[in-house]
Amino acid sequence: MTKKELKFIFLGFIIAIIFVFGAFWYLQKKNPQFCGFKLFPFSTGATQSSTLTKILSKEEVAQKVVEFLNKNKDLLTGGREVSLSSVSEESGLYKITIKIGNEEYPSFVTRDGKILFPSAGIEIDKFASQVPTPKPKKTCEELKKDEKPLLEAFVVSKCPFGLQMQRILNEIIKNIPSLAANIKVKYLGSISDGKITAMHGEEEAKENLRQICIREEQGDKYWNYIDCHIKEGKVEECLKSAKIDEKKLNECQKDPNRGLKYAQQDFEIQDKHNVQGSPTLILNGEEVSEFDFGGRTAEAVKTLICCGFNKIPEFCNQKLSEDQAAIGFSSAYKGSAKSGGSCQ
Secondary structure (H helix, E strand, C coil), X not given: CCHHHHHHHHHHHHHHHHHHHHHHHHHHHHCCCHHHCCCCCCCCCCCCCCCCCCCCCHHHHHHHHHHHHHHCHHHHCCCCCEEEEEEEEECCEEEEXXXXXXXXXXXXXXXXXXXXXXXXXCCHHHHHHHCCCCCCCCCHHHCXXXXXXXXXXXXXXXXXXXXXXXXXXXXXXXXXXXXXXXXEEEECCEEECCEEECXXXXXXXXXXXXXXXXXXXXXXXXXXXXXHHHHHCCHHHHHHHCCCCHHHHHHHHHCHHHXXXXXXXXXXXXXXXXXXXXXXXXXXXXXXXXXXXXXXCHHHHHHHHHCCECCCCHHXXXXXXXXXECCCCCCCCECCCCCCCCEC
16 A cells, blocks of 8 residues: 555545534534533543543553554554554644554644544644745736747646636637737647657647647647647547648657657757646746736736737737636636646
8 A cells, every 4th residue: 555545544534533523513412412422422442531531641642542543444544554653742732653554644632532633733833934925916017028929838738727728828819810929839748768758648648749740830720720629639520620631740740850859849948947737828938827817718818918018019909708718628618617727
């Protein structure tokens, strides 16, 4: 069992405690004598005095916790034995570090041994000092300007949020064709053993390369292909509807001096700007955020691009949709909710 699986088991353990506690609390409110339980439905096994809480030593509590976890190991630790690594007193609780295999897990338990919190606590002061200060929103005036601005939108083809950004850019170009010259979709990935790789596996890597080849060698058909692909991802249908020269496309994908070379150029720019997620927007060589201008909407991204001009063109006055775009494959432009998600 991996460390990740153990963490999921412990997370399930926490959720179960919350659920059981809530259920007992509700039933007890309805009937204080429900099953004879007091308001301590989950316990490591210590008895409760109706008038006085008995404080146990940290060693006694630690032993109870280990015994409890081992007794219920099939449910709580995937059948693995638990041992005690250390026990100490912190902030009125006992901190118990248990060991499962080679991994250690800090937990807290009340000093009467009745309530176990199977998770490390948060040191409030330390946490507050480490929380990064949110970046202030940039205004149009603060964005870098250029005579011919370029928005590079980094995506991967199977990422729901990358598809969302492609949908937005497609909507902008449909309504303001002049902005097509200022937009270029680029792809995240790397090259390994003569093949491109992608965060969601081989199928995504193939589609990324397909879109790169269409972009570079049949650029006048790129957005027709994307307009189709973002709806259902039906590659063969979209190649035909966009009138892609499939022989030329296949040659590009197989020729390392074409497809892989184009992809490598994307990856070099990705690395230069330390791009990590899909989508990420780079305007005139600087990372920018669509959320500074309204979110994942055609109007917000159009405004962002237009702010990159030295002199904003007249066509930038055209108002576009302020609806949040749909996430993932969708035949509709409009989505059901806001999203600031990305694929990492």
